[in-house]
Amino acid sequence: MIKPLKDLGLLLYGKQRCRFWLVACEMCGVEKKRKASDIKNKEKYLCGSCSQKTHGLSKDKEHLRELARIWRSHNLERVKMIHNRASAKYKAKNSIRVNDYYYKRKYGITKYEAEELKKNGCFICKSQSRLCIDHDHITGQIRGILCDKHNGALGMLGDTKEDIVIVLEKYKEYLLPKQIIMETIKDKEK
Secondary structure, X not given: OXXXXXXXXXXXXXXXXXXXXXXXXXXXXXXXXXEHHHHOOOOOOOOHHXXXXXXXXXXXXXXXXXHHHHHHHHOHHHHHHHHHHHHHHHHHHOHHHHHHHHHHHHXXXXXXXXXXXHOOOOOOOOOOOOEEEEEOOOOOOEEEEEEHHHHHHHHHHOOOHHHHHXXXXXXXXXXXXXXXXXXXXXXXXX
16 A cells, blocks of 8 residues: 655645645656545555556657666565566476476486486485486586485585595595404404
């Protein structure tokens, strides 16, 4: 509902006394005196020239774009809400198209081809849950299907063979002293 800048009180309007408000146009900010009853239940107030421009009566498209830009900048939360609602509605209505577009854009394959790849499960553990398409981040080429756990581990180790070999060598060095300690503790217990 529109909030008046100022309540001008009861003024004579023709033969009637009506309550008048001072309101500002949401687009251009011009302040106008208007009857309260005319704008009481409206969401927003636009002056006559802005109203004509927004309803396509103006031929100046650049001015309309500027007015729309100003309105969006003043109503960011509302614009975000409208966009999110429209996006969710589109995704619900076109879920197959959205999924196909995602796979095509990210991996260069269709959703059907991705589902065919996922049939065998994770390459490492053969799990069927939470499968990911593993791909080279530099070339974009698909390497195979991994479960979420192994895909994350591979990502943390680094995507090159050299990085993985170095990590395995360091891991062996890390575990070796602990194995020796465990063996000496067992020997002492005997």
